[in-house]
Amino acid sequence: MLRGLDIRDMLIIDRLELTFQPGLNVLTGETGAGKSILLDSLGFVLGWRGRAELVRSGAEQGEVQAWFDLPADHPARAVLEECGLPVEDELILRRINSREGRKTAWVNDRRCSGEVLRKLSETLIELHGQHDDRGLLNPSGHRGLLDEFGKLDDLRGRTRNAWRDLAQSRKALQVAETALEAIRAEEDFLRHAVAELEALDPQEGEEEKLDTERRLMQGAERIRDDVAKAQGALGHEGAEGAASDAMRWLEGAVESAEGMLDEALSALSRALVELDEAAGSVSKCLEQLHFDPLELEQTEERLFAIRAMARKHDVQAEELPKFAAELRQRLDQLEQGDADLKALVAAVNTAQGQYDKTADALSAGRKSAAEALDQAVTRELAPLKMERAVFETVFETAEDGPEGRDEVTFRVATNPGAPSGPLAKIASGGELSRFLLALKVCLAGDEGGITMIFDEIDRGVGGATADAVGRRLVQLAGQGQVLVVTHSPQVAALAAHHWRVEKRVEDEMTLSTVTPLNADDRVDEIARMLSGDRITDAARAAATALMTA
Numbered sequence: 001m002l003r004g005l006d007i008r009d010m011l012i013i014d015r016l017e018l019t020f021q022p023g024l025n026v027l028t029g030e031t032g033a034g035k036s037i038l039l040d041s042l043g044f045v046l047g048w049r050g051r052a053e054l055v056r057s058g059a060e061q062g063e064v065q066a067w068f069d070l071p072a073d074h075p076a077r078a079v080l081e082e083c084g085l086p087v088e089d090e091l092i093l094r095r096i097n098s099r100e101g102r103k104t105a106w107v108n109d110r111r112c113s114g115e116v117l118r119k120l121s122e123t124l125i126e127l128h129g130q131h132d133d134r135g136l137l138n139p140s141g142h143r144g145l146l147d148e149f150g151k152l153d154d155l156r157g158r159t160r161n162a163w164r165d166l167a168q169s170r171k172a173l174q175v176a177e178t179a180l181e182a183i184r185a186e187e188d189f190l191r192h193a194v195a196e197l198e199a200l201d202p203q204e205g206e207e208e209k210l211d212t213e214r215r216l217m218q219g220a221e222r223i224r225d226d227v228a229k230a231q232g233a234l235g236h237e238g239a240e241g242a243a244s245d246a247m248r249w250l251e252g253a254v255e256s257a258e259g260m261l262d263e264a265l266s267a268l269s270r271a272l273v274e275l276d277e278a279a280g281s282v283s284k285c286l287e288q289l290h291f292d293p294l295e296l297e298q299t300e301e302r303l304f305a306i307r308a309m310a311r312k313h314d315v316q317a318e319e320l321p322k323f324a325a326e327l328r329q330r331l332d333q334l335e336q337g338d339a340d341l342k343a344l345v346a347a348v349n350t351a352q353g354q355y356d357k358t359a360d361a362l363s364a365g366r367k368s369a370a371e372a373l374d375q376a377v378t379r380e381l382a383p384l385k386m387e388r389a390v391f392e393t394v395f396e397t398a399e400d401g402p403e404g405r406d407e408v409t410f411r412v413a414t415n416p417g418a419p420s421g422p423l424a425k426i427a428s429g430g431e432l433s434r435f436l437l438a439l440k441v442c443l444a445g446d447e448g449g450i451t452m453i454f455d456e457i458d459r460g461v462g463g464a465t466a467d468a469v470g471r472r473l474v475q476l477a478g479q480g481q482v483l484v485v486t487h488s489p490q491v492a493a494l495a496a497h498h499w500r501v502e503k504r505v506e507d508e509m510t511l512s513t514v515t516p517l518n519a520d521d522r523v524d525e526i527a528r529m530l531s532g533d534r535i536t537d538a539a540r541a542a543a544t545a546l547m548t549a
Contacts (some may be wrong), residue, residue: 001069001481002451007041009059012512021497022478027485028525029501034512035485039455045095047117055099065094068124083116126452128436136436143408145455149443150369157369159358163402164373166264166351174343178250180337183330190331197324205319210303231286234279321329362404373442380438383468389414433457441472451481458488466490489529493546498522
């Protein structure tokens with residue numbers, strides 16, 4: 001609910017603060033007094049696109065602030081949470097327009113974009129009037145309005161879910177078909193490559209192992225002769241034998257040497273032990289260096305075959321096992337593809353059937369709701385002196401989508417037998433106003449705290465018709481808050497809260513002011529609306545009669 005509006009330096013308003021109440025709030029005043037400027041200013045702070053030049057002449061910037069009450073279940077709270085903005089019981093919007101045209105906006109003292117303001121405005125304000133392309137005159141919103149009237153939220157939600165499931169099934173089928181088509185294009189290659197790789201059967205780490213074995217065998221061939229010579233030099237025919245002989249000869253002479261050979265004998269004993277260990281190690285190495293030349297040839301053939309296969313498929317040799325598994329998997333997909341496609345096609349058909357069922361049910365619900373809406377609007381038109389007018393909800397088949405398969409348009413004919421057409425094109429100004437009001441009265445439900453604004457919706461009507469318009473505005477206001485800009489005394493007389501908009505000249509500058517009216521002031525204002533500038537006692541009496549009727 002809109003609680004207040006603070007306007008500074010906008011067009012011909014220097015400073016204006018208004019406080020609004022629940023129920024029917026009415027703004028009256030002479031043509032050109034500035035009533036439309038109030039709506040322009042409110043639209044500015046709500047992010048609506050409007051006039052380019054809004055800053056008052058001589059001011060550096062214009063500023064508008066609006067504040068709203070937000071009940072616990074108000075849909076604006078969800079928008080605030082989605083945008084990461086503070087959520088409080090009071091919502092304060094503030095927007096500044098510099099003389100150079102730069103616009104800056106805040107929501108609850110947090111900077112935001114104009115797009116965020118527009119999202120919030122959709123939950124806060126409804127504007128209805130002859131030039132409103134955001135509300136009832138916009139055909140793109142007629143289907144949603146019909147769904148709300150028919151309480152079709154559940155069916156519409158199930159249709160959206162069914163469409164989502166159908167879209168996902170179709171996408172899965174398309175992806176599978178594309179993948180299978182790509183695999184089929186390389187089927188010959190896959191079969192040949194898989195056969196080659198399975199015949200070769202490369203193992204993980206095999207290339208590195210074969211390369212190590214090959215280098216060892218190649219090295220053994222080069223050093224084996226030298227190792228064999230070393231074995232001979234260390235053995236009984238070489239150093240070990242000579243050291244043994246020396247040991248034997250010295251032992252025969254040790255008794256006569258008076259201890260002079262003890263150290264030599266000890267060193268020779270140690271040397272014989274080391275020579276024996278060295279000879280053993282050399283013999284062991286010589287045994288390990290023994291290889292079959294055929295084994296080297298086979299190792300090289302296997303190693304070269306693996307490397308050649310890797311080059312052929314442009315992968316690293318160590319990646320061949322993984323590559324072979326991937327090709328095998330793709331070939332398996334090809335062989336399994338037809339069965340998988342069959343299952344996916346069945347899933348699409350099932351999803352399509354479910355969508356058809358829910359979309360058809362939604363269409364039936366809409367047609368039933370349309371019949372009830374047409375009858376309800378027709379009943380509302382009679383008191384508005386349009387008993388011969390025809391209102392109808394027209395259906396056209398649309399492409400399947402998340403909202404079903406219906407295009408919905410509200411059309412009118414002002415006289416029986418006349419061709420019907422869109423509201424804005426067929427009806428005159430006064431007729432259009434009454435059509436819009438009748439439609440809004442029928443469509444009004446739980447508005448969730450939204451403020452409805454009617455901009456001269458009673459234009460072109462008077463007398464009993466204007467009274468009927470006013471009483472329907474009162475009916476709508478009973479559900480929350482209605483703000484009406486009007487020239488009709490019959491409508492103004494029914495207001496719960498009344499403001500007069502006036503224009504004055506101060507220091508050769510035109511300014512607009514808005515004054516809240518008490519009971520006596522209201523009598524004079526309504527009398528002025530009835531009689532013009534000269535307010536007579538008869539006009540006051542007539543105004544009093546309207547207010548008490």
